[in-house]
Amino acid sequence: MIKMELSALKETKPHEYAVRFVFGGACTVLAGLIAKHFGPAIGGLFLAFPAIFPAGASLIESHEKRRKAKIGCDGTNRGRLAASVDSAGAALGCVGLCLFALILWWGLPRHNAYAIITFASIVWVCVSSTLWSVRRYRIFHGGKSRRGDREASR
Amino acid sequence: MCEFIVRFLIGGIVVSLFAILGDVLRPKSFAGYFGAAPSIALATIGLTIAKNGPQYAATEARSMILGAAAFFLYAVCVSWILGRYKPSTLTATVGLIPVWFGMSFAFLYLLHAVVLT
Numbered sequence: 001m002i003k004m005e006l007s008a009l010k011e012t013k014p015h016e017y018a019v020r021f022v023f024g025g026a027c028t029v030l031a032g033l034i035a036k037h038f039g040p041a042i043g044g045l046f047l048a049f050p051a052i053f054p055a056g057a058s059l060i061e062s063h064e065k066r067r068k069a070k071i072g073c074d075g076t077n078r079g080r081l082a083a084s085v086d087s088a089g090a091a092l093g094c095v096g097l098c099l100f101a102l103i104l105w106w107g108l109p110r111h112n113a114y115a116i117i118t119f120a121s122i123v124w125v126c127v128s129s130t131l132w133s134v135r136r137y138r139i140f141h142g143g144k145s146r147r148g149d150r151e152a153s154r
Numbered sequence: 155m156c157e158f159i160v161r162f163l164i165g166g167i168v169v170s171l172f173a174i175l176g177d178v179l180r181p182k183s184f185a186g187y188f189g190a191a192p193s194i195a196l197a198t199i200g201l202t203i204a205k206n207g208p209q210y211a212a213t214e215a216r217s218m219i220l221g222a223a224a225f226f227l228y229a230v231c232v233s234w235i236l237g238r239y240k241p242s243t244l245t246a247t248v249g250l251i252p253v254w255f256g257m258s259f260a261f262l263y264l265l266h267a268v269v270l271t
Contacts, residue, residue, distance in 0.1 A: 002179060002180070002181075002184050003179075003180050004178045004179060004180070005178055005179075005180050006178055008177050008178050008180075009174065009177060009178060011177075012177060017170060020166075020169060020170050020173045021166040021167070021169070021170045022166065023169065024165045024166045024167075024168065024169025024170060024173075024193065024194075024197075025161075025162035025163065025165045025166030025169070026162070026165075027165060027169070027194055028161050028162065028164065028165020028166070028168075028169070028194050028197045028198055029158050029161050029162050029165065031194055031198055032157075032158065032161050032198060032201075032202075033158075035202070035214060040206075040210050040211075040213040040214040040217070041213060041214075041216075041217050041262065041266075042217065042262070043214055043217070044213060044214030044215060044216060044217025044218045044220075044221065045217045045218070045220060045221040045224075045258045045259070045262060046194070046221065047192070047194050047195040047198065047199075047214060047215075047217075047218040047221060048192075048194075048195070048218050048220075048221030048222040048224070048225050048258075049194065049221065049225075049254070050189075050190075050225050050228060050229070050247075050251070050254055051169070051194060052169050052172075052173060052189075052193065053189045053190070053229070053247060054243075054244060054247035054248050054251075056173055056176060056188075056189050057189065057232070057243045057247050058242075058243045058244045058247065060243070061242070061243040061244075079243070080236050080237075080240070080242075080243060081236075081237070083236055083243040083246075083247075084232075084233050084236035084237045085186060085233075086185065086186040086189060087186065087189070087229050087230075087232040087233035087236060087247075088186065088229070088230075088233040089184065089185065089186020089187050089189065090186050090187065090189035090190040090225075090229040091190070091226050091229035091230045091233060092186075092187065092190075093186065093187035093188070093189060093190030093191065093229075094190045094222050094223070094225045094226035094229060095226070096187070096190070097190050097191075097192055097218075097222040097225065098219055098222040098223060098226075100192045100195070100218075100222075101192075101195070101215045101216070101218035101219040101221075101222055102215075102219055104195075104199065104211065104212065104215035104218070105212050105215040105216045105218075105219065106212075108203070108208040108209075108211050108212040108215065109208050109209050109212050113200075113203045113208050113211070114200075117196070117199060117200070120192075121192070121196070124191075124192060128187040129184075131187075132184045132187060
């Protein structure tokens, strides 16, 4: 079951939000500059640049370490496992990202741009959720969970 | 100059929003999908269409497909390396960025050399 845990926001420190904001802004500007200098074919590649991914995965690792340190344990392995699970999720998310781009490529010259962007975003959400459900079903073998997956999904 | 300030602010806000969504969503395996959210694309595509038109944005989107395929390979490598070896996450994620560069430019080269000729 997908749920929101708002208490997780407290785990992120203000400077971590600032880092994401600056990284995100810088990558967006960089993508624009590259498109301006080298043309849209090369600039477009950077619309799928894993800009924030290293920072996000590292934050997940450090949060897990911090959580374990609070109870006096070494969370290095757990942190790495959580980051690995996050990366596997991102890999499947790329399938949705491909479809998102495919819809934009096909639809932008033909239809209303904002309708196409909205449709592509909906497809990204639906494909990501479906792939996650399929992956979860395969992992849990019809509800019988494994300890490692259960721990990593907490 | 003003355009780049607007891009910076919009990009920062959109990427931060997706990162926050990734933080609060559980389980973590689902939150991982937000690592591959089209945040930069959503932040810039509206501005690109307004300035250069939909055909230019469509060309960017075509290359974005290749960038996303390279991202897929990069994320698989990161996941495998983190699971198999013992590097820090930052070392693995930053150290493997050349995989993304190599694959995306190789795909672009193949597209132009094989498909579009």
